Amino acid sequence: MDRSFTREQDELRDTVRRFLADRSPEGAVRHLMASADGYDPAVWKQLTEQLGLTAIAIPEQYGGAGYSYAELVIVFEEMGRALLCAPYFATVAMAANLLLATPDESAKRDFLPVIANGSVIATVALAEERGRWGEAEITLEATSTAAGWRLTGEKHYVVDGHTADLVLVVARAATGVSIFAVSRGDGGYTATPSETLDQTRKLARLSFDGTPARLVGEVGKGWPAVRQMLDLAAIALAAEQVGGAQKVLEMSVEYAKIRVQFGRPIGSFQAIKHKCADMLVAVESAKSAAYYAGWAAAENSPETAVAASLAKSYCSEAYFQAAAENIQIHGGIGFTWEHPAHLYFKRAKSSELLFGDAAYHREQLAKRIGI
Amino acid sequence: MLAQFRREIREWIRRTAHDGEWERSLLAANMICPGWPPAHGGSGLSPAEVFVFEEECAKACVPLIHRGVGEHLVGPAILQHGTADQKARFLPRIISGADRYCRAYSEPDHGSDLASATTHGARTGDDLVIHGHKTWVAGAAEANMLCLLCETGGEVCLVLVPMTGEIQIRPTPAMTGSPEFHEVFLHGARVPRTHVIGGVTGSWPPAMTAANPSGLAAANAKFEAEFWELVREARKTGRADDPGVRERLAWAYSRIALIRAHTMRLVTAMSAGENTVALQATERLLTTEFRRHFGEIAIDIAGPATTVQPDEHSTTWQTLFLSSRAATIDPHTSELRRTAIAEEILHLPTSE
Ligand SMILES: Cc1cc2nc3c(=O)[nH]c(=O)nc-3n(C[C@H](O)[C@H](O)[C@H](O)COP(=O)(O)OP(=O)(O)OC[C@H]3O[C@@H](n4cnc5c(N)ncnc54)[C@H](O)[C@@H]3O)c2cc1C
Numbered sequence: 001m002d003r004s005f006t007r008e009q010d011e012l013r014d015t016v017r018r019f020l021a022d023r024s025p026e027g028a029v030r031h032l033m034a035s036a037d038g039y040d041p042a043v044w045k046q047l048t049e050q051l052g053l054t055a056i057a058i059p060e061q062y063g064g065a066g067y068s069y070a071e072l073v074i075v076f077e078e079m080g081r082a083l084l085c086a087p088y089f090a091t092v093a094m095a096a097n098l099l100l101a102t103p104d105e106s107a108k109r110d111f112l113p114v115i116a117n118g119s120v121i122a123t124v125a126l127a128e129e130r131g132r133w134g135e136a137e138i139t140l141e142a143t144s145t146a147a148g149w150r151l152t153g154e155k156h157y158v159v160d161g162h163t164a165d166l167v168l169v170v171a172r173a174a175t176g177v178s179i180f181a182v183s184r185g186d187g188g189y190t191a192t193p194s195e196t197l198d199q200t201r202k203l204a205r206l207s208f209d210g211t212p213a214r215l216v217g218e219v220g221k222g223w224p225a226v227r228q229m230l231d232l233a234a235i236a237l238a239a240e241q242v243g244g245a246q247k248v249l250e251m252s253v254e255y256a257k258i259r260v261q262f263g264r265p266i267g268s269f270q271a272i273k274h275k276c277a278d279m280l281v282a283v284e285s286a287k288s289a290a291y292y293a294g295w296a297a298a299e300n301s302p303e304t305a306v307a308a309s310l311a312k313s314y315c316s317e318a319y320f321q322a323a324a325e326n327i328q329i330h331g332g333i334g335f336t337w338e339h340p341a342h343l344y345f346k347r348a349k350s351s352e353l354l355f356g357d358a359a360y361h362r363e364q365l366a367k368r369i370g371i
Numbered sequence: 372m373l374a375q376f377r378r379e380i381r382e383w384i385r386r387t388a389h390d391g392e393w394e395r396s397l398l399a400a401n402m403i404c405p406g407w408p409p410a411h412g413g414s415g416l417s418p419a420e421v422f423v424f425e426e427e428c429a430k431a432c433v434p435l436i437h438r439g440v441g442e443h444l445v446g447p448a449i450l451q452h453g454t455a456d457q458k459a460r461f462l463p464r465i466i467s468g469a470d471r472y473c474r475a476y477s478e479p480d481h482g483s484d485l486a487s488a489t490t491h492g493a494r495t496g497d498d499l500v501i502h503g504h505k506t507w508v509a510g511a512a513e514a515n516m517l518c519l520l521c522e523t524g525g526e527v528c529l530v531l532v533p534m535t536g537e538i539q540i541r542p543t544p545a546m547t548g549s550p551e552f553h554e555v556f557l558h559g560a561r562v563p564r565t566h567v568i569g570g571v572t573g574s575w576p577p578a579m580t581a582a583n584p585s586g587l588a589a590a591n592a593k594f595e596a597e598f599w600e601l602v603r604e605a606r607k608t609g610r611a612d613d614p615g616v617r618e619r620l621a622w623a624y625s626r627i628a629l630i631r632a633h634t635m636r637l638v639t640a641m642s643a644g645e646n647t648v649a650l651q652a653t654e655r656l657l658t659t660e661f662r663r664h665f666g667e668i669a670i671d672i673a674g675p676a677t678t679v680q681p682d683e684h685s686t687t688w689q690t691l692f693l694s695s696r697a698a699t700i701d702p703h704t705s706e707l708r709r710t711a712i713a714e715e716i717l718h719l720p721t722s723e
Contacts, residue, residue, distance in 0.1 A: 273713035
């Protein structure tokens with residue numbers, strides 16, 4: 001517990017914040033969220049090649065920079081704050097974490113370096129139509145043929161599934177859940193972008209019909225790696241949520257100081273003050289939960305799973321409440337398309353539902369502490 | 372660094388705790404009020420080290436010796452605002468246990484609005500002669516010193532007052548049924564003006580000295596112990612399998628884990644000398660509101676047994692249920708805490 005952020009980590013935060021202020025201002029977010037691909041390849045190039053953000057937590061032996069999850073938490077927090085539209089979450093929080101969690105050395109050597117250098121966008125196809133995240137939900141079929149593995153079935157809610165070059169598919173073989181890799185370049189599946197509530201994060205539906213695929217790890221033994229990826233992705237999402245929640249708190253407080261009604265700033269009314277105070281408490285405690293989980297993950301601590309469920313459940317609720325109060329504090333202007341409040345409100349809800357909502361994670365936590 | 376401190380202190384507790392003279396050993400080792408500077412009888416531990424020490428005491432099941440109001444309010448006020456003389460005079464007596472303080476701030480007509488307190492200290496030569504009426508003073512029966520808030524010619528100040536003949540106390544039964552606090556009547560209590568902390572003028576700040584973070588880890592350990600006791604209770608009555616009960620238990624545990632993560636972050640930031648007002652205010656609201664909520668969850672889960680003639684078990688949950696209502700009232704109500712966050716931390720305009 002003798003951890004706070006180091007000077008280098010503070011500098012990383014500053015660098016990322018400045019980069020995003022410049023390259024992902026509200027205008028860019030609005031432009032990209034309305035576009036089909038949902039990201040700007042030029043920004044992606046800078047983010048990966050210049051800043052090296054995809055390499056951060058990948059070990060050096062796989063072409064990464066060898067930093068830890070504590071650094072990633074900072075990056076995700078800043079991206080959540082800026083509502084960055086880019087396949088970073090899918091590539092880093094999902095695909096890279098899943099690869100790192102598998103025992104498959106050759107897959108790691110083949111895929112991690114190209115993820116680290118930014119040349120490959122990757123994602124994980126996990127949930128199916130029911131939109132649930134448990135092992136029992138996996139029905140997409142993997143069959144072994146003389147010519148190799150074939151996948152048949154559908155995946156839903158695949159983050160950046162229509163732009164990913166590499167998709168890690170969680171499928172069910174005769175002996176159990178297994179992980180497979182397919183490449184968009186091989187053209188064996190179709191990806192249909194979904195109309196999303198939160199336009200700043202693209203989702204797709206993927207259809208497989210006898211699609212050739214490469215087995216990653218051992219057949220039938222894929223779930224523990226998926227489980228670990230889900231925990232780490234939940235921590236990354238919690239960090240994003242913290243960044244968004246901090247931003248809406250700032251928006252609310254700023255507006256409460258300048259909007260005048262009845263001859264005084266609305267921030268002088270106690271009803272508004274107390275909403276802002278509750279937002280601050282939610283944001284500061286959400287940070288505590290997300291950072292704690294990030295440090296646990298960085299140290300590969302046995303507390304990581306419990307910390308992940310704590311962070312995901314608490315930060316989900318904190319962000320949604322803050323984003324909702326932000327609309328209320330802004331009144332009518334907060335309900336307009338023109339005002340950014342709804343962008344955060346929608347991101348808050350979509351993040352809450354991704355990988356299990358607060359109640360689901362409290363149930364996970366209950367199981368994990370043995371009650 | 373902290374990990375090494377943890378190993379050392381754990382070992383020290385292990386060696387020291389079973390010699391039967393725990394309090395004396397703590398005194399000898401300057402480990403009562405351990406966060407105070409060595410020059411004033413403490414060990415100069417950082418807030419994070421105090422936190423670790425408390426955690427290790429809880430793990431080893433040895434009692435934490437805490438000097439109450441003297442440790443968390445009077446001592447910090449003196450350390451921050453007192454004269455060298457006051458430090459030498461009052462601090463050692465808090466540590467040794469010779470002086471046991473109670474906090475006499477609230478009055479019948481002034482609770483949240485302490486700046487308007489009317490208990491009056493008349494300046495007479497080198498002395499203050501104090502008249503007034505205080506209410507809801509917890510621990511007054513066990514105390515020999517008042518940490519008193521009083522007004523002297525327009526200034527509200529903090530005075531340390533021995534509880535001698537001119538001071539009477541009368542118990543006020545609380546809703547728990549026990550005499551948790553007292554009224555205190557001051558009829559011309561005389562103290563030297565050197566007992567005013569920070570001087571007679573401008574000494575409002577000492578009364579508001581941010582509570583020392585001592586006791587945070589001890590409180591966390593208590594929350595967790597109570598939680599597992601409640602789980603056992605739920606298993607005994609068969610309620611543990613009810614999904615609604617599980618959800619509430621899981622909620623409670625997640626809050627306890629959250630509070631632990633937050634308090635660790637707080638003491639780490641304090642030890643690094645960072646500005647922690649927002650973190651501290653967050654900790655207070657988070658913890659006090661959790662307390663009250665846990666009291667409600669506990670009595671629901673423990674069930675009807677807690678509502679009848681109490682046996683040993685039912686009193687635990689009943690008492691928790693009742694006493695936890697005070698968490699969001701004393702020492703500051705949640706409403707006042709929210710307003711303070713809004714005005715002092717977020718700098719929203721005051722209502723005037
Ligand atoms: C168990 C217990 C132990 C206590 N121990 C001590 C002790 O040891 N020493 C001591 O001095 N006191 C003690 N107190 C008293 C406690 O500090 C006061 O009760 C508290 O400060 C509130 O003051 P009050 O009761 O006068 O309520 P009031 O100030 O009258 O408040 C009543 C209600 O009005 C609200 N309110 C007041 N002002 C505002 C405002 N500006 N904006 C919005 N809402 C407002 C409050 O939040 C509250 O809901 C104790 C109380 C309890 C319950």
